[in-house]
Amino acid sequence: MATKKKGLLKVIILGDTGVGKTSLMNQFVNRKFSGQYKATIGADFLTKEIMVDDRVVTMQIWDTAGQERFQSLGVAFYRGADCCVLVFDVTLPNTFKSLDSWRDEFLVQACPRDPENFPFVVLGNKIDLGNAAVPSKRAERWCQSKNNIPYFETSAKDATNVEQAFQAIAKNALAQESEQDLYNEFPDQIKLTGDSNRFNNNDAGCSC
Amino acid sequence: MEDDLPSEHDVIVIGTGMTESIIAAAASRIGKNVLHLDRNDYYGGLWASFNFEGFQKWVEECRTLKTPSDSVSKNKDLLKDNEILVSCGDQFSTVSNIQEQWHIPDFASAGDNQLSEVKEKDNNWDRSKVKDLSRKFNIDLAPKLLFSRGSLVDLLISSNIARYAEFRCVTRILTWFHDKLETVPCSRADVFSTKDVSVVEKRLLMQLLQLCAEYKPEGNEFKGFENKTFVDYLKSKDLTDSIMHYVLYAIAMGSENTPCMVGVEKAQKFLSSLGRYGNTPFLWPMYGSGELPQCFCRLCAVFGGVYHLKRSNNDIIISKEGDEAVCDGIISDGQRLKARHLVLSVPDAPKTFLQKTTATGISRGIFITNGSILPSEKESLTLLQFPVGKDREPITVIEVGPSTHACPNGLYIIHMTSKQYTNAVDDLKVAVEKLLNTDESDGLFDEAKQSPPRVLWSLYFNCPDTSKSDLSGSVPKNVYLTSGPDLDIDFEFAVKQAKEIFSKMYPTEEFLPRAPDPEELVLDDAEETKNESKEAETEKPDE
DSSP states (O other), rough: OOOOOTTTEEEEEEESTSSSSSHHHHHHHHHHOOOOOOOOOOOOOEEEEEEEEEEEEEEEEOOOOOTTTTTOOOOHTTTTEEEEEEEEEOHHHHHHHHHHHHHHHHHHHHOSSSSHHHHHHHEOOOOOGSSSSHHHHHHHHHHHHHTTOOOOETTTTTTTTTTHHHHHHHHHHHHHHHHHHHHHOOOOOOOOOOOOOOSSSTTTTTTO | OOOOOOEEEEEEEEEOOOHHHHHHHHHTTOOOOOEOSSSSSSSSEEEEEEOOOHHHHHHHHHOOOOOOOOHHHHGGSSTTTTTTEEEEOOOGGEEEEEEEEESSSOOOHHHHHHHHHHHOTTTTHHHHHHHGGGOOOEEEOOOOOTTTSHHHHHHHHTTGGGGGGOOOEOOOEEEEEEEEEEOOOOSSHHHHSSSSSSSSHHHHHHHHHHHHOOTTTTOSTTTOTTTTTTHHHHHHTTOOOHHIIIIIISSOOOOOTTTTHHHHHHHHHHHTTTTTTSSSSSETTTTTTTTHHHHHHHHHTTTTOEEESSSSOOEEEEEEEETTTEEEEEEEEEEEEEEEEEEEEEEOOOGGGGTTTTOOEEEEEEEEESSSSSOOOOOOOEEEEOOOTTTOOOOEEEEEOOTTSSTTTTTTEEEEEEEEOOOHHHHHHHHHHHHHBOOOOOOOSSSOOSSOBBBEEEEEEEEEEEETTTTTTSSSSTTEEEEOOOOSSSSSHHHHHHHHHHHHHTTSOSSSSSOOOHHHHHHSSSHHHHHHHHHHHHHHHOO
């Protein structure tokens, strides 16, 4: 399920069910929020072009499609990720406690080249609810202990910090990407499309 | 985060192999409520790909005899009066004749300076180095290729599931002729540039390929050969031995017993897939065949399908409706789950469902080597049909390298697959002896690369093939069994079976219509989403 092209950043969002992964994506890309909770249906991945340091990059943000609910994300989901966003709900301490296992799960499944320096970003979502049970200090401490992961407190509902957070995500992913491009030895991957003219030499359509 | 599964479903699917996953996606796509379970902590069942550690765990599971769980008796109180329970099968017990072997030493425990020699030089290997690089491996249980114009490529494109997958072209097709490997010229450019074939032969080969490519059932070319073999036909054409060999083994992928019309059709299929994506007719999925079921599962999930891996202890609830047995659903980990339809992979099926099923066997061999069976300048992705004499089907050999993420740099994975005649070791012996060097070695390969390549690790096993059997004989009327991997080189059978089962469940519904692109969906209000996606679909038909 890796879909990496040059200039395309694959970002995956992980975290417990109901912490607002889809809403954050949707707020960032479509600037919309729906208060009505429904488990993620039809959410696949969203793309958005953004500017990072004078460079236009396309972010492709992959939703879990609900497969996280019973810890059933397959290894294919993680392929080729440039950045991993870990989300928890600031009003539910258990969703914060889960970050450890989501981070571990990511590192095991995605097996990035350099696990120590792989770019993560942590988002404490739903600060608009005003009854945070996970103090900023506690979240920041955890992030510091994991090689200084950037931490943002966000509200997908009010769009608080969403833009800033995704900007940081892109920036960190980009730093990682340039490093990976250096090692990109195998460029000839094929995406299937309706009528491919990828292979457009004399053999195309020939009957031999 | 304990959470109960929803208790009512249109379709419950047990097993996440290729066929089950296609069915799950198709049902979910038309709005059916799908629950998809797998006993393992990975997707794919007997179609899975593993890293090295995962593969060793799989071998261990197969070797461990399990005592059948007595979940049936525990769950009895969830049953109504007229119902009975049957337990799901154990897929690991269907795998037999496992033989795993290291051909290189383990220096890690010795701790001597040989270990540093292994670590320093890229070409040197010991067991600990292979294990340390475990995550660089993606080793397939059931390696398969896609015909560029085959039904799976068509389905991936028409359903828009192709966006989840990436492929590589098979770069060369080899054949074993006169006791050595030769590259088969299969495209026009190849035929002209090859040095192995004379000009006269080139013309003959081109003519013959043209005839096969243009074959239509009403034509006259093959009249009189309907009851003869493909070899008989080829002999009638005054071909040289090498041309005959190319066409029979590499292009028609047959054997001396292949009937003429089967040979022609297979050659036609091969030829029609040439040139779409590359120089050979075949594609190989990046990260291995085990990636593809997951693409279908993702689509199923995107449309609301619920996934639960590591869900074992599933029992099936059966009651009688007149004379017919029907399934009401399952009891899974003590929870009763209702379903209109139940789809089960054969390895997960209760024994009583398989009374009328006959299985043949598949012999598999997997080899980690330090080089290609036919070294070339650039890394190749290779297909070879190794002929095994008159009475046997050829052995399919697929060689994949680091560029497909099959293995770390410097290594290759060689897959062998054949019909089971005795057991995997004996069935594959003839190809192994000719193509590989299986001698024990010290793993210090730093001298010039040798051919045949050295084997670092090998694994043999047998598994059943139920693709030729009617699976509906002993099952309740709303239960559908899917075969495990079949012997064919491609996924055509899985696609065909998935379509058949889907149309039995939903005869009037479309099979995997195109899923809208994410940009065509707005995830805001449920109502809005529905309308907009519909509009998007009508406005933007397949480009």
